[in-house]
Amino acid sequence: MKVSELSGxxxxxxxxxxxxxxxxPAHPEPNPNTGRYWLQIGKGYSVKECPPFASSWCAGGPIIERDQxxxxxPSEVHYNGGxxxxxxxxxxxxxxxxxRTRTLPAKGALDRIIGHGGxxxxxxxxxxxxAMRAKVASHYGDEVPDEVPA
Known part of the structure; x- marks a missing residue:
């Protein structure tokens, strides 16, 4: 799936x-009330709901600050030449x-990134x-794997 199409x-x-x-693993489907997926806490059976990174500044803001x-x-930009x-x-x-802060892409993604502008x-x-799409792209490039890693 394309990172540019990820939402919610x-x-x-x-x-x-x-x-x-x-x-x-015991909860592979999102919560029907919120649409957020369940995350595993540690190695046990405890779960927590995924933070609302793309809809709450309290969750996504610290990532924006830390990852610079x-x-x-939205704007208009003028480019000279080219x-x-x-x-x-x-x-x-x-x-x-x-x-300065982005991570190396997942294995195999580097070849897709080179030649696509960074x-x-x-x-x-x-x-x-x-910002959250940029965060995911900094790890996976233009596309995430078809299957969510376990």
Whole structure:
């Protein structure tokens, strides 16, 4: 699945995985009331609901600060030279994980990233969604695996 298409509970699950969390094997489906997935606590059977990284500044804000994620609002930008010179309009928020803090991509993702303009970029309707997509892209590149890691 493309990182640019991740949203809601699935986006938040992938952020949690990037943060070192694991999905609870006994609860592979999201909570029907909130749409958030269940995470395993330790090695036992205790579970907790995935934090709302993409919808709450209390959950996503510390990641933005720690990973030095740059946020850019919808805007128009002028580029000089090159094949795309002139004004470019962005109707969405954009985010980039700082090269100082981003992690190495998952095994096999590096080849997909080289030649695609770098690592850790995201876009979205809100700054939190853009930042969390950038966070996931900094670990996995443009696409996450089809199966959530256990």
């Amino acid at each position: 509970g699935l986006l938040e699950l992938w952020v949690a995985i990037c943060e070192g969390e694991r999905i609870a 994620i740059f946020l850019q609002p 094949p795309n010179h002139g004004w470019q309009r962005y109707d969405h928020w954009r985010a980039t994980v700082s090269a 690592v850790g970029r995201g876009a979205g309707e809100t700054p939190l969604i853009a």
